[in-house]
Amino acid sequence: MTDDKPEIPPCWICQKPAIGIGASSMGAISGPYCQECADEGREPWFALVAGMMGLERGSVHEGLTPIIEATLKFYDKTEDDLWEDVERTDREYGELMEKEEKERDGQAIEWFGDDD
Numbered sequence: 617m618t619d620d621k622p623e624i625p626p627c628w629i630c631q632k633p634a635i636g637i638g639a640s641s642m643g644a645i646s647g648p649y650c651q652e653c654a655d656e657g658r659e660p661w662f663a664l665v666a667g668m669m670g671l672e673r674g675s676v677h678e679g680l681t682p683i684i685e686a687t688l689k690f691y692d693k694t695e696d697d698l699w700e701d702v703e704r705t706d707r708e709y710g711e712l713m714e715k716e717e718k719e720r721d722g723q724a725i726e727w728f729g730d731d732d
């Protein structure tokens with residue numbers, strides 16, 4: 617314990633030592649970035665996928681292009697891989713919401729049933 621600085625977890629993209637916690641360009645999340653990933657404008661894969669949910673291919677804001685390109689390059693993936701993941705996550709999220717809605721309906725029925 618010779619260092620008073622709070623320990624920063626490794627970069628959440630490449631696992632190298634991070635220089636600090638930064639806000640993701642993809643949304644209301646933040647995490648540790650190393651110098652290289654911060655310079656390149658990379659984002660963690662999950663953050664990129666989450667940030668693109670609900671978007672249509674071809675209608676992505678051009679401001680995101682450098683982030684997408686840097687992240688694809690780092691993960692050695694293609695744009696097709698990205699959209700596949702975005703669409704799958706969109707679908708899974710939709711199914712999850714549907715399931716939760718059904719569960720809520722079930723609980724409501726139970727609740728009203730117990731009321732009497």
Ligand SMILES: [Zn+2]
Pocket residue numbers: 627628629630631632649650651652653654
């Ligand atoms: Zn990094």
